């Protein structure tokens with residue numbers, strides 16, 4: 227092993243935690259311009275919408291689109307003076323909420339693998355929930371407070387953040403709070419909506435939101451909050467499904483992307499493969515193409531689960547993100563082939579760890595122009611090595 231500096235015991239770095247997510251109405255300024263995040267309704271993009279977004283990214287952005295862990299699509303590098311025109315394009319594509327407030331509360335993720343034959347109508351549930359959330363009473367919900375609708379016989383979204391979850395168990399559909407093992411049984415979409423909104427109201431009224439405007443359900447429960455218990459039995463949700471792998475399947479294609487990014491040309495190719503079907507953006511930062519029997523070859527589109535690029539994760543890093551002191555994705559590409567098949571490497575521009583909020587085998591964290599290494603931890607955990615150059619990092623991964 228190459229001699230490299232040991233940890234000083236210092237935290238990796240102190241990033242500026244913004245505590246809110248960008249939207250289309252409320253873009254975030256980054257190192258390469260505005261980041262505009264689009265929340266496709268139901269996580270779906272029609273062919274027209276996909277082609278329109280591809281054109282928007284080429285005309286106003288960097289030409290590259292990014293998928294997020296909330297099943298959203300974002301375009302980077304937009305000039306401030308173009309923001310109004312970008313909103314006009316999104317509006318014409320029916321990809322724009324009527325207001326920033328509506329966009330703010332529409333944090334609902336549905337399983338991308340839902341089918342029309344499902345006993346529970348996921349899309350009707352999302353529509354009913356959204357209609358309720360538009361009430362002014364819910365405007366104070368933190369922007370990261372979210373809902374997960376995953377009510378099939380196996381759960382596909384267990385690892386996806388969601389404060390209130392609509393799932394399925396042996397006695398039917400249930401509503402479950404994040405942090406609780408069991409939920410409350412409901413008969414149908416109407417009951418599920420009513421209970422979910424009751425729990426949202428309780429969260430707000432019982433101090434779930436701090437003075438900084440932030441708050442999550444699991445933390446609120448950990449702090450001793452006791453939810454109002456409806457007079458129905460508690461039920462355990464079904465088991466979590468094994469994560470579906472990239473590649474062709476009976477019900478369509480699951481397409482991965484290095485770093486969750488795809489060029490406008492790759493999005494156009496996917497839209498062509500989808501035909502009349504909408505593309506479904508998954509919170510695993512993949513694209514599900516329902517009923518596709520083939521996907522065109524394109525360097526951005528990964529259909530092989532053992533592709534080395536799927537063993538690495540990296541945020542935009544420098545110069546795209548103003549909080550980063552190091553480039554990240556070039557290093558991640560360089561190291562990918564050296565990461566053992568059963569390991570994962572996260573290269574993070576700073577200790578915020580935007581691209582992966584869970585522990586990894588190796589996490590390289592930028593700080594002051596070099597990298598710290600966190601082993602079996604997240605970007606904000608204590609580093610075991612500091613001051614690493616890219617060559618140092620390569621030597622350690624190979625060791």
Ligand code: SF4
Nearest residue numbers: 541547550575576580
């Ligand atoms: S983790 Fe990456 S994207 Fe997030 S703030 Fe830090 S440098 Fe920027």
